Amino acid sequence: MRKKIVVAMLLAFIGLAGVSVYLAIPAVGWGSAPKMPFASVTFIIGVMGSFISAIVYEILPPKIK
Amino acid sequence: MESMDISVPRRAAYGHAEETPYRIRQAGVVWWGTVIALAGVVAFGIYAYIQQFILGDYVTGLRDIGTGGGAGWGIYIAVLVYFVGVSFAGVSTAALVRLFNLKSLKPISRMAEALTVFSLPLAAIAVMADLGQPERAIVNLLRYVRPQAPFFGTFTLVISGYLFSSMVFLFLSGRRDAAICARQPSKLQWFYKMWATGYTDTPEERERHEKVTWWLSMTILPLLVVAHSTLGFIFGIQGGRPGWFSALSAPAFVTLAGVSGIGFVIIIAAIVRQTLRLKKEINAEAFRFLANMLWILCAIYLYFTVAETLTANYAAPGHEAAVSQQLIGGQYAPIFWMAVGLLFISFVSLLLQFIRRSMSIPLVVMCGVMVNIAAFAKRFLIVVPSQTVGTVLPYVQGSYVPTWVEWGVVAGLFGLGTLVYVVFAKVFPIMEIPEEE
Numbered sequence: 001m002r003k004k005i006v007v008a009m010l011l012a013f014i015g016l017a018g019v020s021v022y023l024a025i026p027a028v029g030w031g032s033a034p035k036m037p038f039a040s041v042t043f044i045i046g047v048m049g050s051f052i053s054a055i056v057y058e059i060l061p062p063k064i065k
Numbered sequence: 066m067e068s069m070d071i072s073v074p075r076r077a078a079y080g081h082a083e084e085t086p087y088r089i090r091q092a093g094v095v096w097w098g099t100v101i102a103l104a105g106v107v108a109f110g111i112y113a114y115i116q117q118f119i120l121g122d123y124v125t126g127l128r129d130i131g132t133g134g135g136a137g138w139g140i141y142i143a144v145l146v147y148f149v150g151v152s153f154a155g156v157s158t159a160a161l162v163r164l165f166n167l168k169s170l171k172p173i174s175r176m177a178e179a180l181t182v183f184s185l186p187l188a189a190i191a192v193m194a195d196l197g198q199p200e201r202a203i204v205n206l207l208r209y210v211r212p213q214a215p216f217f218g219t220f221t222l223v224i225s226g227y228l229f230s231s232m233v234f235l236f237l238s239g240r241r242d243a244a245i246c247a248r249q250p251s252k253l254q255w256f257y258k259m260w261a262t263g264y265t266d267t268p269e270e271r272e273r274h275e276k277v278t279w280w281l282s283m284t285i286l287p288l289l290v291v292a293h294s295t296l297g298f299i300f301g302i303q304g305g306r307p308g309w310f311s312a313l314s315a316p317a318f319v320t321l322a323g324v325s326g327i328g329f330v331i332i333i334a335a336i337v338r339q340t341l342r343l344k345k346e347i348n349a350e351a352f353r354f355l356a357n358m359l360w361i362l363c364a365i366y367l368y369f370t371v372a373e374t375l376t377a378n379y380a381a382p383g384h385e386a387a388v389s390q391q392l393i394g395g396q397y398a399p400i401f402w403m404a405v406g407l408l409f410i411s412f413v414s415l416l417l418q419f420i421r422r423s424m425s426i427p428l429v430v431m432c433g434v435m436v437n438i439a440a441f442a443k444r445f446l447i448v449v450p451s452q453t454v455g456t457v458l459p460y461v462q463g464s465y466v467p468t469w470v471e472w473g474v475v476a477g478l479f480g481l482g483t484l485v486y487v488v489f490a491k492v493f494p495i496m497e498i499p500e501e502e
Contacts, residue, residue, distance in 0.1 A: 024212050037208045040217065044225035051226075051233045051281075058237055058270075058277045059262050 006057040010050055017046025086242070086494045087341050090251055096491060103484035110477010113470045114194060122197050126467045131460030136452035140467045141195035143444040144475050147325065148188035148482075149223065149296055150318070150440060154326020155181030156231040157289060159238070160282035169350035172343070172496050173334045178235040179489055180329060185228040187482045194474050215302060218295030227292045230285050237277060240264040242494045253492060260493075293319045300447060308377075308388035308451030317369045323362045324408070325440035331355050331433035333486075335426065337495055346496065349424045356429045360415035363408050363436065370405060388455035396464070397450050400442050407439035 020043035023036040034040075085091055117124055128135025158177040162170045193199040210217045243260035246253075264270065294315035300306070301314025311317075331352065338347040377389035392401045411432040418428065453463035467475075489495070 021212055024210070024217070026211055026213075033209055034211055040210045040221055041207050043221050047221065047225040048229045051230045054233055054277050054281055055237065058240075058273055 002057065002060045005060065006053050009053040009056060013046045013049030013053065015046075016049065017043050020046055085249070086246070086498045087343075087490070087496060089246070089491055089494055090253065092491055096487070099487055100484065103480045103487065106480030107477050107484060110474050110480060113473025113477065117194075117470050117474070124468060124470045126465050126471060127195075128463070128465070130452045130463065131456055131458055134461065134463040136449050136463065136465040138195070138448050138452065139465055140445065140471050140475060141191050143441070143448045144478060145188045145191040145195075146296060146318070146444045146447065147441050148184045148191060148478075149219075149293065150322035150325045150444070151329045151437075152181040152184040152188070152227070152231075152326065153289060153293060153319070153322035154328075154330050155179070155184070156227075156234060156285055157323075157326070158330055159234060160285050163278050163282045164286075167354065169348075169354050172347050173330060173351055175235070175238065175497060176333050176337060176495055177330050178231060178238065179486060179495070180326075180333060181231040182228070182235055183482050183485050183489070185223065185231070187478050189224070190481075191475075191478060194478075215295045215298035218292065219299060222288065222292040222295065226288045227285070230281065230288065234278065234281055234285065236260065237274065237281075238497075239493065240274075241266060242498045245498050246494070256492075290319055293322050300451075305457055306451050307382070307384035307455040307457065309447075310385075311373060313369050313373055317366065317373075320362055320366045320369060321440055321443060324359065324366055324436050327355055327359045327362065328433035328436040328440070331359070331429055332437070335430040335433075337490070341495075343496065346499075349426060352426050352429045353424055356415045356424075356432070357419055359429075359432060359436065360412050360419065363412035363415070367405070367408055367412060370408075384455040384457055386455075388450055391450055391454045392446060395454070397446055401446055404439040404442040404446065407435040407442075411435045411439075 020039050024034045024039035024043060026032040027035045036042075125139070126135065127137060127139050130137050155177045158170060159174045161167060162174045193202065196202045206220060210220060212218075240261050241264055243257045244264040244266065247257035247261050251257075297315035297318030300309040301311050303309045334347055334351065334355075338344060374389055374393060377385045378393070381389070391397050414428060415432055418425065449465050453465055
């Protein structure tokens with residue numbers, strides 16, 4: 001159960017980071033603004049969340065009732 | 066290995082029940098004196114920054130490139146790069162210990178992790194100090210930074226990836242010791258219990274911990290190479306800035322980061338060994354390994370320096386050659402040759418020690434100090450000369466001399482880092498508590 005939660009978290013946060021990189025790339029032209037403002041924030045959250053998965057794996061009990 | 070019963074106070078491996086591991090929570094006159102002195106340095110740094118904030122960046126030595134006859138990036142950016150470099154060896158040492166089971170380096174693992182965690186925020190503060198309106202930077206950087214900019218990688222990967230993963234690493238590796246410290250009633254018991262998060266030292270927990278830290282180490286090492294490389298690319302891909310535009314920028318950044326970081330770890334290990342009387346725990350083997358890594362990295366960096374200098378002076382375009390000539394024979398020559406000399410002396414000393422199979426900890430520490438002075442000087446030489454000389458546009462040669470305000474802020478940053486480290490070492494065991502007999 002713990003493994004499933006951690007894998008799900010990891011995939012979700014890595015996915016968030018990947019999508020954020022795509023959204024951070026400008027829609028038009030090299031020097032224009034990102035597609036979504038503050039895309040870098042969601043990228044940071046995605047990367048940090050991936051590492052939080054490590055904490056969750058270590059702290060969570062193996063079987064969650 | 067029987068599991069710990071943290072609800073019942075027991076004699077700890079470090080001796081009598083009233084004793085604390087590595088003298089945590091036992092602050093004497095010397096410690097308080099050190100803290101007060103460091104707080105004074107930090108206060109001076111804050112005062113200097115307030116002067117800059119109120120009066121404007123004119124009180125610094127920073128000026129517009131070309132039209133202002135100066136450099137827009139100065140000592141603050143050099144300090145940023147220096148602190149990010151120092152943080153390199155911190156968590157990489159801890160990661161290598163876990164991946165390759167380097168028993169001789171295990172005692173210094175936590176010191177190294179703490180170095181990374183405390184030096185990276187100092188780098189971020191150095192950038193903020195460089196900005197005229199830091200609050201705009203915090204909002205607009207987050208809002209507009211794009212992956213095409215190397216600063217995206219530095220800003221996001223260094224902060225979210227590198228710093229955060231190092232904090233996670235330190236947190237997870239400290240849980241066992243936090244659980245041990247939580248056994249003793251004290252004012253900080255709540256803090257230790259919070260850090261321990263229910264750790265009970267069962268075999269299953271230990272196995273899980275080994276697995277997690279192994280995978281964290283595998284992730285952190287390539288991450289920090291990428292993060293440091295993006296920092297190098299900030300300079301290296303600027304085609305319009307002779308002296309910066311170089312394919313060697315990223316690898317040289319990573320290498321010099323290793324040099325300064327390992328040097329700093331050596332210094333910290335020696336200080337902890339001396340002040341806490343841990344000569345048996347932090348023995349010559351740890352210093353021998355670090356010394357060998359240091360001379361190898363010094364050799365690689367000196368090779369990069371020779372390659373760059375030779376290329377720039379042999380057949381490089383005029384502007385590139387102008388920058389290089391200012392470094393080796395012009396206004397920056399004293400700093401350049403001092404840095405190269407210190408790196409060379411350290412390389413030769415440690416190589417001779419390796420060849421003779423001898424070991425002198427004072428020599429290794431001296432080399433650690435020298436390479437850090439050299440690394441700081443080199444960071445200055447990376448940042449400033451390309452702005453004051455050899456510019457592509459027809460400006461006259463400029464100059465940059467930091468003012469007392471900048472030196473004050475820099476001193477405050479070093480003081481802050483040292484203060485936080487000293488307090489951390491008094492609050493939490495700076496080394497892993499040994500297994501109970």
